[in-house]
Amino acid sequence: MAGSTHTLENLANREYEWGFVTDIEADQAPPGLSEDIIRLISHKKSEPGWLLEWRLRAFRRWLEMPEPAWSMVQHPPIDYQSIVYYSAPKQRKAPESLEEVDPELLRTYEKLGIPLLEQKRLAGVAVDAVFDSVSVATTFKQELEKHGIIFSSFSEAVQKHPDLVRRYLGSVVPYSDNKHACLNSAVFTDGSFVYVPKGVRCPMELSTYFRINAENTGQFERTLIVADERSYVSYLEGCTAPKRDDNQLHAAVVELVALDHAEIKYSTVQNWYPGDAEGRGGIYNFVTKRGKCLGKRSKISWTQVETGSAITWKYPSCILQGDDSIGEFYSVALTANRQQADTGTKMIHLGKRTRSTIVSKGISAGRGVNTYRGLVKIGPRADGSRNYSQCDSLLLGDKCAAHTFPYLEVKNPTATVEHEATTSKIGEDQLFFCQQRGISPEDAVSMIVNGFCKQVLRELPMEFAVEAQKLLGLSLEGSVG
Amino acid sequence: MNAPLLEIEDLHASAGGVEILHGIDLVVRAGEVHAVMGPNGSGKSTLAGVLAGKPSIEVTRGKVSYFGRNLLDLAPEERAREGIFLAFQYPVEIPGVSNMYFLKAALNAGRKHRGQEELDAIDFLTLVREKMELMQIDEKMMNRSINEGFSGGEKKRNEVLQMAVLEPRLAILDETDSGLDIDALRIVSNGVNALRSPDRSMIVITHYQRLLDYIVPDFVHVLASGRIIKSGGKELALELEERGYAWIEGAAGR
Numbered sequence: 001m002a003g004s005t006h007t008l009e010n011l012a013n014r015e016y017e018w019g020f021v022t023d024i025e026a027d028q029a030p031p032g033l034s035e036d037i038i039r040l041i042s043h044k045k046s047e048p049g050w051l052l053e054w055r056l057r058a059f060r061r062w063l064e065m066p067e068p069a070w071s072m073v074q075h076p077p078i079d080y081q082s083i084v085y086y087s088a089p090k091q092r093k094a095p096e097s098l099e100e101v102d103p104e105l106l107r108t109y110e111k112l113g114i115p116l117l118e119q120k121r122l123a124g125v126a127v128d129a130v131f132d133s134v135s136v137a138t139t140f141k142q143e144l145e146k147h148g149i150i151f152s153s154f155s156e157a158v159q160k161h162p163d164l165v166r167r168y169l170g171s172v173v174p175y176s177d178n179k180h181a182c183l184n185s186a187v188f189t190d191g192s193f194v195y196v197p198k199g200v201r202c203p204m205e206l207s208t209y210f211r212i213n214a215e216n217t218g219q220f221e222r223t224l225i226v227a228d229e230r231s232y233v234s235y236l237e238g239c240t241a242p243k244r245d246d247n248q249l250h251a252a253v254v255e256l257v258a259l260d261h262a263e264i265k266y267s268t269v270q271n272w273y274p275g276d277a278e279g280r281g282g283i284y285n286f287v288t289k290r291g292k293c294l295g296k297r298s299k300i301s302w303t304q305v306e307t308g309s310a311i312t313w314k315y316p317s318c319i320l321q322g323d324d325s326i327g328e329f330y331s332v333a334l335t336a337n338r339q340q341a342d343t344g345t346k347m348i349h350l351g352k353r354t355r356s357t358i359v360s361k362g363i364s365a366g367r368g369v370n371t372y373r374g375l376v377k378i379g380p381r382a383d384g385s386r387n388y389s390q391c392d393s394l395l396l397g398d399k400c401a402a403h404t405f406p407y408l409e410v411k412n413p414t415a416t417v418e419h420e421a422t423t424s425k426i427g428e429d430q431l432f433f434c435q436q437r438g439i440s441p442e443d444a445v446s447m448i449v450n451g452f453c454k455q456v457l458r459e460l461p462m463e464f465a466v467e468a469q470k471l472l473g474l475s476l477e478g479s480v481g
Numbered sequence: 482m483n484a485p486l487l488e489i490e491d492l493h494a495s496a497g498g499v500e501i502l503h504g505i506d507l508v509v510r511a512g513e514v515h516a517v518m519g520p521n522g523s524g525k526s527t528l529a530g531v532l533a534g535k536p537s538i539e540v541t542r543g544k545v546s547y548f549g550r551n552l553l554d555l556a557p558e559e560r561a562r563e564g565i566f567l568a569f570q571y572p573v574e575i576p577g578v579s580n581m582y583f584l585k586a587a588l589n590a591g592r593k594h595r596g597q598e599e600l601d602a603i604d605f606l607t608l609v610r611e612k613m614e615l616m617q618i619d620e621k622m623m624n625r626s627i628n629e630g631f632s633g634g635e636k637k638r639n640e641v642l643q644m645a646v647l648e649p650r651l652a653i654l655d656e657t658d659s660g661l662d663i664d665a666l667r668i669v670s671n672g673v674n675a676l677r678s679p680d681r682s683m684i685v686i687t688h689y690q691r692l693l694d695y696i697v698p699d700f701v702h703v704l705a706s707g708r709i710i711k712s713g714g715k716e717l718a719l720e721l722e723e724r725g726y727a728w729i730e731g732a733a734g735r
Contacts, residue, residue: 427573428536430573433572433573433575434575434583434587435534435556435557435561436533436560436566436567436569437561437583437584437590437647438558438561438562438587438590438594438647439586439590440558441558443586443590447575447578448575451577451626452576452577454577455577
């Protein structure tokens with residue numbers, strides 16, 4: 001018994017492979033947060049006055065807001081004054097094309113497995129890479145422009161499409177939503193912006209790869225995706241960070257807006273540095289993600305695979321405002337060592353006959369703590385709405401924990417709400433069964449975990465599913481024998 | 482006489498700190514089928530567990546050699562790759578992992594170990610189809626998750642299918658007949674009999690003589706309270722059926 005438990009722990013506590021640091025000179029603001037810093041960020045980005053005003057309103061609100069205290073996560077108080085709120089790789093001028101981007105930067109992305117040039121040529125994935133706070137390259141822009149699709153860094157969108165940005169910024173996640181979203185609204189430095197025009201089906205997966213490089217920097221990116229009537233877009237987001245002993249704060253905001261008959265599919269593979277076995281270092285991933293199905297028969301689907309971060313605090317949610325709109329949430333969250341995750345979703349049914357599906361798979365290993373927290377709210381007007389929730393937890397070893405908090409608020413008697421939950425352990429029996437058939441314990445665990453997550457992984461686009469499996473320690477690489 | 486394939490000498494083993502096997506001696510030669518019978522709690526499954534390397538069982542004394550090597554030094558997966566197969570009494574379910582995928586991984590793990598080339602999907606399918614027919618298992622069942630939602634009979638047929646594909650040198654069947662109706666029993670037995678060969682040995686653990694009408698053993702051993710108290714030919718099973726375990730336990734002077 002001791003043998004296989006040991007194996008489980010080894011697997012769960014494997015080394016972080018993406019912990020290298022890129023040596024690039026950065027243009028940094030001094031640490032600390034004040035109205036001056038916000039003015040500096042806004043000035044660096046040559047922002048219009050309304051945006052600066054919005055940031056300052058958010059900042060003033062943030063000063064009064066308490067930290068959210070209702071989740072299961074535990075951490076020492078965050079020293080907001082020690083964080084650098086603006087860090088940009090130094091460059092002579094803004095890159096016009098990929099060829100002008102600092103090769104060191106591109107090599108970093110290659111190490112991460114996202115060679116932009118290669119992808120540009122082969123995969124047909126358009127990538128907007130955010131390095132620390134600034135978007136370094138947006139590939140495939142011209143191809144997308146042919147279809148009228150806007151896919152750019154947030155800063156560029158503010159300059160080129162201020163009306164669209166102004167109309168939708170904060171329309172799904174108001175700056176006052178919560179402490180972390182509020183901070184983001186005040187200090188966000190970049191992110192991605194997508195607009196898909198009426199009737200356009202985006203011909204490729206859009207992808208952003210976030211990476212936190214500089215020490216003591218927070219990453220506060222902001223993503224805004226607007227899918228106009230009858231359009232479709234699939235968006236992928238991946239994240240890594242170098243190994244540091246200090247905790248780094250990542251407080252992002254993602255807003256999605258789907259108009260009539262539009263569909264947005266948003267997939268995340270999050271592999272921020274999780275900290276070491278003793279819980280030193282790692283990213284605090286405090287993210288607010290929300291989509292609004294504004295139009296009738298619109299659909300928003302969140303798929304996330306969360307394997308990194310010291311603490312994950314995120315609840316990608318759907319506001320189902322349009323009649324017959326659909327919200328989906330598929331999640332795999334893995335916590336090992338001393339990682340903590342408090343994650344789940346909110347499905348807010350406002351329109352008639354709105355439907356939502358929640359499939360959450362939590363995997364806890366080592367001393368990891370995994371919490372599912374979900375709210376299904378059916379409003380008084382949401383006649384005939386339906387929700388199905390399934391929350392499964394898998395425990396590896398006996399020092400980890402899993403919690404499930406499903407909240408239901410049903411204000412319409414015609415609604416149907418179903419909830420199923422299971423908790424299981426990777427049994428010694430399952431492991432022994434596989435071993436008895438000649439399969440190594442490492443392969444057996446990855447097989448079992450893979451099987452457990454299958455329902456979620458199959459929602460991911462192909463290339464991403466492969467990466468996700470790797471991150472879950474599921475690939476057969478590095479196995480014994 | 483053939484060289485021994487398996488030699489068990491004075492085997493003592495415990496589970497959860499309680500000694501269950503109090504000194505087992507058994508020699509199995511190539512091509513032989515040994516039946517191990519005995520009442521509940523006599524240690525039959527513990528014996529099977531020791532041979533397969535079940536982690537929760539601790540060997541406290543004695544020796545087990547397999548082809549002259551110390552079997553107890555090998556990890557469970559190494560034993561499997563060396564040709565030891567255990568058909569489980571209670572086969573586990575593994576949600577989300579298809580039966581077909583699992584079996585291919587198992588087969589290739591063994592082939593790789595033996596320095597053989599791994600089979601690709603097409604060759605594997607050709608091989609497995611033939612065995613599926615033997616065990617009356619259809620493709621639908623192969624594409625389902627391992628044992629998930631399988632009936633008792635389906636689980637046992639699936640075990641024997643795995644055995645047929647993996648072609649072990651020593652197969653241990655732990656109460657493979659339990660929970661089977663007569664038709665399923667016939668299918669399972671046919672499958673097992675098809676695998677009998679001069680260089681494959683079997684240890685068939687069962688409660689009931691019934692199974693031994695189908696799988697006729699060369700030797701029968703009676704296990705009681707962690708010891709083999711009587712050994713004999715296949716007729717011993719019939720005698721047991723008639724007179725019950727109490728008879729033999731009494732005869733052994735207990």
